[in-house]
Amino acid sequence: MTVVRDRVTTRLAVPTMRKQSPLIILVLGAIAVVALTYTLPPFRTYQLATVGAYLCVTAGLTVLTGLNGQLSLGHGALMATGAYTLALWQNKFNLLVVGIIVAILVTTAVGAVIGLAAARLRGPYLAGLTLAVAVVVPSITSTFDGTFNSDQGLSVVLNPPPESMTVEQWQAWVCWGGALLTVFTLALLTRGRFGRDMRAVRDDETAARLAGISVARTQVTAFVVSAACAGLAGALFAVIAQSVSPGAFPLTLSLFLLMAIVIGGLGRLTGALIGALLLVALPAVAHEIGEAAGSQRLEGNLALTFFGVVLVVVMLAAPGGLASLRIPLKKKGQR
Amino acid sequence: MKRTATVLAAVLLAAAGCSNSGGSSGGGSSADTPGVTDSEIVVGTHMPLTGPAAAGYSKIAPATKAYFDYVNANGGVHGRKITYKIMDDGYNPANTQQVVRQLVLQDKVFAILNGLGTPTHSGVLDFLKTNRVPDLFVASGSRSWNQPDKYPGTFGFNPDYTVEGKILATHVKTEHAGKKVCFLGQDDDFGRDSLAGIEKVLGPVAAKQSYVTSNPNVGPQMGALKAAGCQVVMLATVPGFTALSIGTGAKIGFKPQFVVSNVGSDPATLAKTLGAAAPLLEGVVAANYLPLVNDTANPWIQLYSKVNKEYNAGAEMDNNTVYGMSVAYLFVQALQSAGKDLTRDGIIEAVKKGGFTGPGLVPVRYSASDHSGYAGEQLTTIEGGKAKYLGKPFRTDDADGAVEVYEQAAVAPPANGIPAA
Numbered sequence: 001m002t003v004v005r006d007r008v009t010t011r012l013a014v015p016t017m018r019k020q021s022p023l024i025i026l027v028l029g030a031i032a033v034v035a036l037t038y039t040l041p042p043f044r045t046y047q048l049a050t051v052g053a054y055l056c057v058t059a060g061l062t063v064l065t066g067l068n069g070q071l072s073l074g075h076g077a078l079m080a081t082g083a084y085t086l087a088l089w090q091n092k093f094n095l096l097v098v099g100i101i102v103a104i105l106v107t108t109a110v111g112a113v114i115g116l117a118a119a120r121l122r123g124p125y126l127a128g129l130t131l132a133v134a135v136v137v138p139s140i141t142s143t144f145d146g147t148f149n150s151d152q153g154l155s156v157v158l159n160p161p162p163e164s165m166t167v168e169q170w171q172a173w174v175c176w177g178g179a180l181l182t183v184f185t186l187a188l189l190t191r192g193r194f195g196r197d198m199r200a201v202r203d204d205e206t207a208a209r210l211a212g213i214s215v216a217r218t219q220v221t222a223f224v225v226s227a228a229c230a231g232l233a234g235a236l237f238a239v240i241a242q243s244v245s246p247g248a249f250p251l252t253l254s255l256f257l258l259m260a261i262v263i264g265g266l267g268r269l270t271g272a273l274i275g276a277l278l279l280v281a282l283p284a285v286a287h288e289i290g291e292a293a294g295s296q297r298l299e300g301n302l303a304l305t306f307f308g309v310v311l312v313v314v315m316l317a318a319p320g321g322l323a324s325l326r327i328p329l330k331k332k333g334q335r
Numbered sequence: 336m337k338r339t340a341t342v343l344a345a346v347l348l349a350a351a352g353c354s355n356s357g358g359s360s361g362g363g364s365s366a367d368t369p370g371v372t373d374s375e376i377v378v379g380t381h382m383p384l385t386g387p388a389a390a391g392y393s394k395i396a397p398a399t400k401a402y403f404d405y406v407n408a409n410g411g412v413h414g415r416k417i418t419y420k421i422m423d424d425g426y427n428p429a430n431t432q433q434v435v436r437q438l439v440l441q442d443k444v445f446a447i448l449n450g451l452g453t454p455t456h457s458g459v460l461d462f463l464k465t466n467r468v469p470d471l472f473v474a475s476g477s478r479s480w481n482q483p484d485k486y487p488g489t490f491g492f493n494p495d496y497t498v499e500g501k502i503l504a505t506h507v508k509t510e511h512a513g514k515k516v517c518f519l520g521q522d523d524d525f526g527r528d529s530l531a532g533i534e535k536v537l538g539p540v541a542a543k544q545s546y547v548t549s550n551p552n553v554g555p556q557m558g559a560l561k562a563a564g565c566q567v568v569m570l571a572t573v574p575g576f577t578a579l580s581i582g583t584g585a586k587i588g589f590k591p592q593f594v595v596s597n598v599g600s601d602p603a604t605l606a607k608t609l610g611a612a613a614p615l616l617e618g619v620v621a622a623n624y625l626p627l628v629n630d631t632a633n634p635w636i637q638l639y640s641k642v643n644k645e646y647n648a649g650a651e652m653d654n655n656t657v658y659g660m661s662v663a664y665l666f667v668q669a670l671q672s673a674g675k676d677l678t679r680d681g682i683i684e685a686v687k688k689g690g691f692t693g694p695g696l697v698p699v700r701y702s703a704s705d706h707s708g709y710a711g712e713q714l715t716t717i718e719g720g721k722a723k724y725l726g727k728p729f730r731t732d733d734a735d736g737a738v739e740v741y742e743q744a745a746v747a748p749p750a751n752g753i754p755a756a
Contacts, residue, residue, distance in 0.1 A: 043440035142547045145522055151547045152454035152523035153428055155461065167465060168440070241432040243458040246549065248429030287437075 022187035026180050033176040037169040045168035046240070047280050052175030053236035054276035056182045058261050059269055060229025063186055065258070066267020067195065068222040069202035070118060074130030075230045076254035078114075080137045082107045082234025083244040087154040088147070094157050096239070100178070103235035104228050111227020112220065119219040134254045138246040153245025156238050175236045182229050183269055189225065198222055252304065259307050263314045265321025274322045282306050365677045370445030371415070376670070376677065379420040379438035381450045381459075386425035387548040391574040391604030391655050392451060395474065396421040398659025399449060401647035402639075406667055406753055408646075413675045413756075417667075420444060424455055426548060426573075431455040432462070439468050446471055446682065449492065449662045453477040453525040460486050469679050471669065471686065472662050472708065476598065477524045478733055481707040488683050490701060492662060492708040493598065494624060496525055496571065497733040500532020502622060502712050503569060503594050505729070505738045508536055511567050511592060517560050518543040519553070519580055520571035528733075529571035529596060535735065541565060546576060553583050561589040568592070572599040578608035581615050595621040597712060602722050603628070603653035613720065621722070622712035624696050625661050626745075628652050629721045635661075635694040638752045654722070661694045664754065668693065671756040692746045693754075696728040707733070711741055 033052075037045050057075055064070050082103040089099040114133060118126050141148035148154065161170030189195060197218045200208040205215050238244045260279050265271025286302040318325050370377040382396045383389045396419070403417040411417065420442055422434035431452070438444045439462070446469035450456045453475045460479065463470045464486055472492035473480045476499060480491035507516055516537055520526025522545040530543065542563035544556035557580060560568055568584075568591045570577055577599040584590060600621030606613040626633040631640075639660045643652055650656070670677065673685040689701040697711040711730035715722045731738040749755060 041440070043437060046436055046440060138547065138549045142522055142545075142550070145545075150522035150545075151428070151549055152457060155458065160465075241429065241458070242461055243428065243432065245428040245454070245458070247427035248432075250427075 022184050022191075025187070026184045029176070029180045029183075033172065033180075037165075037172045042166060042168045045166075045172050047284070049168065049171040049175040049240055051276050051280050052172065052179040053233050053240060054257075054260075054279045055179040055273055056175075056236060057230045057233035057257060058264070058272040058275045058279070059179075059183050059186050060226040060233075061257055062261040062264070062267055062269065062272045062275070063190060063198070064222050064226035065261065066271075067190060067202060068198040068219060070219060070223060071123070071127045071258075072118075072130045072223075072226070073127050073251075073254045073258065074114065074133035075226070075257050076249045076251065077130075077133045077137050078107050078111060078227050078230035079234030079237065079253070080244070080246070080249035081110050082231030083238040083249070084141075084148060084154070084234075085231070086235040086238045087156045087244045090157045090238075091154065094159065096158065100232065100235045100239075103238075104231045107231025107234065108224055108228045111224045111230070115220040115223030115227065118223055119216045131251075131254075134249075134251050137249055141246045148246075151246060153243055153247070155243045156241075158239065158242060171240050174239060178232050178236050182232060183272075186225075186229070187269060194218075194221070256307060259311050261321075263311055263321055265323025268321070268323045271321050271323035278307075278310070282310065365675075368445065368678045369443040371677050374411075374415055375418055376412070376415045377418045377420065377442065377444050378446050378448045378666070379422065379435075379442060379444035380448050381422045381424040381431050381434050381438075381452075381455065383426035383451060383455075384421070384423035386427065387551060387575055388426035388452065388573045389575075390578075390608055391601050391653070392474075394650065394653065394655040395449070395451065395659040395662070397647055397650065398639075398643070398656040399663040402642050402660040402663035402667075404646040405642045406663075409751065409753055412667055412670045413677070415677070417670075419448075424452075426452055426455060428455050428458045431459055435459045435462065439463070439466055445469070445677075445679070448472060448666055449474045449659075451475065453479075453521075454523045456480075457524065460489060464488060467679060469682050471682070472665060474658075474662070475525065476528070476708075478528055478707070479524060481705065481733075483704055483706050486706075488679075490686055490706045490708070492665070494697075494709045494712050495532075495707050495733045496528035496596065497532035497535070498707075498710070498731055499596060499622060499712055500529045500534075500569075500571075501536050501731050501738055502532075502714070502729045503596070503620070504533040504536035506620065506714050507567055507569070507594055514566040514592075515541045515564055516567045516569065517541050517563060517565035517591075518569045518571070519556055519560065520545055521573065521576070522547050525596075525598075526571045529569075532733070533569055536738070540569070546572070548573065548576070551575070551579065553580050554587075556580075557583045557589060558587060560584075560591075561587060565591050567594060570595045570599060572596065574599050574601060574604045575608060578605045581605075581619070582609055582612055585612065585615050590615075593619045595619055597622050597624070600715070600722075601654040602717050602720060603651070604655065606720060616717045616720070619717045620725075621715050621717075623654065623715050623722070623724075624709045624712045624728070625654070625657050625694050626696075627715070627722050627724065628654050628657050629723075634747045638748050642752070657694075664693050664748075665691060665699070668754040671754055674756075694745070694748070696745055697730050697741050698743075 061075050085103040085106040086099045089102050142150045197213045201215050201218045260275030264275030283303040286306050365371045384393045400419045403419050407416040424430040424434050449472050451474035456473050470489040476493035476496040478495055480489050518540045546553050577595055626635045668691045669686050673682040686701050687703050695709050696713050700707050700710050713728035714725040728741045729738050730741040
């Protein structure tokens, strides 16, 4: 133990690395979530669960886009892959934990295929490819309607939660279990060599290559990691909603995810958390406004407008995203 | 990472700050029934106010609300006023999940009334069952609502699509004998149930096509039906797609006899969607089970017109308005029947007891073993831009029962327009 710590301290003797262990965050987060599920009313607990599920995908996406510089507009489709895998698995075997793992594996495989193509593309072409993936989801579900049941989607067989807790508490625990594990893993990954490789590739591919980093491998790995996170998020959404349908994973979802991490702060896990929170909070606020204005028709379209306005305001006021805002006690360098 | 922890803590605290006091749910007496107080009953619904199915359907919920306001202005039901919370789900099953949870968990509604759509409502059946929320008069004719053992609190309103399919197919069999009959339906239980009914009477159709609401283009489907030489095309479509199919067909010179499901056949909605091409609707055959809006001599239409004028800001009336008010009328009947001590179990028992008579041309079926809505339909045709009834109402079941004429005349509304206890 002491030997390990010595090694770690000497290796991390760089000043900017003075950070708390992700393990502490993991434990604190878990305690906070459990405490919240016992204090919040059911609907808030449900929203909390949704934030957890969103956090899985935003965390993965912010690592991909913020740290590795690959722009993906197709993460909604990767979520759909995870969700449909879980639904099909559950309806056949009804083993939730295994189902979630299978969902992650299948999405990872799909992510690897897209990632291989993506590593050969740059900028707008990469965005275009991933966009096509997002657009194709509804067509796949209606072409193979025998398996995916078209727009109506599939319901997900789930065993009822243990007697001692409500459905919403159980959902929140499952989702935040996944989210905290995701954040923990990503925090570890991005701190180590892989994180440095990703940043190096993002900043200058030629320089990275000269430094002995395999650019293509780094990019594909980043995409695969990010896809796995999206698959987990999709599976969790299937658990929360007890159903999957293409309408849950439209193109706008992929766009919302990207907007959320940009507003939150690109490349930061804190930003991913803020983004996940906004994804749940902004539509709710839009609904309140719509209701107050006396027109329920407004809210169908208001959330989009709202996101756009928030994006513009945040980009003007804090170009680094909300996570870059500091309480002006101590000034630190960028990132 | 310290910042991560700070933000996490702040976020969680903020979330905790948003919390409002949780209520208990149960079925004891109306004192602890969610959504019911001595002066109010809160009921919720999910409706497509925007999106691909909004055409026509977006008028249903305001009409329902208008009738409730009329009842409220006349003293309410057992001294309680009805509050109707309308949520827009855009006909997207994923949104339905969200808004129904909001209604049940946050707004604590007493019941979900008239939630619209087969694909949308199918996804919330389990959630409503788990939370023991009465799920009354679903605005769809899927057979899923009629599963008393699996979903004891769910009741349909529309005639089963299979029942409707059998009635429409019987008309085709007698009036268009020997012609090539084809089918275009929504790619979900709506289309499938409908086709099942049609094929029970006609045998296999010559060609069948399906569409999804997320893709507003039926060119390939209509092209295939034209190529198959169809002479009669039976549509299980929502209004937007009925208009689209008829319009697309005309564009490629394909004008078969269209026979349309009730839910996609309101002439006012179709005419508005088709615009200048509205004359294409002449002769389209459909079916209905409620008074037609243009039948101004009908006492129900007179009642609804009055309510619409006073409580719906005189909105333009169509058959969706009639539908919405008929739902409200039936719900008030159920409330009256459930009595003053209103509980969730109580209203389900009241609906199961059945025996409601109202605007329908055929009776509703509700019983302990049958949770489907109206028992049949009467054929309509469009003449001069308006629907009119043909012949007599028919009644049948969703199995192999015969399609038979229903002779009993419809009842008139009570003098004050509000069902008595």
